[in-house]
Amino acid sequence: MEQILYPLIGGIIIAISSSMVLGGLGKIAGITGIVEGALHRPGKNVTWRYAFILGLIAGGFIMYNAAPQFFQYELKASPLTAIVAGLLVGYGTRLGSGCTSGHGVCGLPRFAKRSFVATMTFMGFGMLTVFLRGVL
Amino acid sequence: MISNLFSLFAGIVFAVGLSVSGMVNPDKVIGFLDIFGKLGKWDYALAFVMGGAVIFNFFSFRYLIKKKPLFDTCVSLPTNKIVDYKLVIGSAMFGIGWGLMGICPGPGIVNLATLNPMAILFVASLVVGVLLYRWTSKFWFKL
Numbered sequence: 583m584e585q586i587l588y589p590l591i592g593g594i595i596i597a598i599s600s601s602m603v604l605g606g607l608g609k610i611a612g613i614t615g616i617v618e619g620a621l622h623r624p625g626k627n628v629t630w631r632y633a634f635i636l637g638l639i640a641g642g643f644i645m646y647n648a649a650p651q652f653f654q655y656e657l658k659a660s661p662l663t664a665i666v667a668g669l670l671v672g673y674g675t676r677l678g679s680g681c682t683s684g685h686g687v688c689g690l691p692r693f694a695k696r697s698f699v700a701t702m703t704f705m706g707f708g709m710l711t712v713f714l715r716g717v718l
Numbered sequence: 719m720i721s722n723l724f725s726l727f728a729g730i731v732f733a734v735g736l737s738v739s740g741m742v743n744p745d746k747v748i749g750f751l752d753i754f755g756k757l758g759k760w761d762y763a764l765a766f767v768m769g770g771a772v773i774f775n776f777f778s779f780r781y782l783i784k785k786k787p788l789f790d791t792c793v794s795l796p797t798n799k800i801v802d803y804k805l806v807i808g809s810a811m812f813g814i815g816w817g818l819m820g821i822c823p824g825p826g827i828v829n830l831a832t833l834n835p836m837a838i839l840f841v842a843s844l845v846v847g848v849l850l851y852r853w854t855s856k857f858w859f860k861l
């Protein structure tokens with residue numbers, strides 16, 4: 583039960599945050615979209631992005647200290663894997679206009695066709711990559 | 719000012735959700751993507767993250783999209799409706815990177831708080847990837 587309960591509650595908390603961003607700021611809470619926009623010169627449409635990213639890090643810091651049980655894992659990747667994965671994720675999410683949050687959490691509930699195709703594609707290729715890692 | 723505090727708070731809530739859900743944990747993510755059980759038993763738990771989030775937002779977005787946002791004049795939504803090769807190739811690249819590391823962008827940023835060197839390297843490379851796209855995006859429009 584716990585196995586399912588935490589993911590379900592966590593998913594709803596993520597949805598509450600993205601609903602806050604839509605209802606408060608009128609924006610779609612896509613993480614890479616926010617990061618991309620934050621890499622522009624400071625201006626009226628940039629500060630909320632800094633604030634959100636700062637919140638992500640601050641929230642991570644709070645959870646890491648207050649609830650370390652959610653961080654019981656090791657990032658086992660080699661430096662090369664981290665670099666290649668980061669480049670693919672950064673480049674790919676901009677070419678594809680979104681990641682798990684923008685297309686998945688915010689796009690699917692709006693029945694956006696592009697988000698449906700994107701989500702199926704990145705989940706499919708994620709599964710394929712893990713499958714190949716298991717076989718090779 | 720108050721809207722930026724609101725945004726900061728939304729970011730904190732997002733990080734709490736990512737942590738509680740297990741999305742920050744690459745072992746859980748890889749276990750979920752491993753549907754053929756090549757690295758162990760398939761861990762379906764993370765399907766409930768997306769399920770819970772999508773169902774909640776299905777109801778809240780329907781209401782919020784029609785409302786004027788608290789701190790802005792109108793809601794801005796993506797206008798592009800066309801499924802093109804850029805969407806598919808980009809999403810495929812993202813999927814491969816996600817499968818390699820087990821971390822998507824949000825959890826990558828949350829993991830910065832752990833000061834893990836690989837998380838920092840991943841997020842730094844992600845930023846470089848975003849900038850590389852900005853410098854090469856003209857190429858994709860020509861195709």
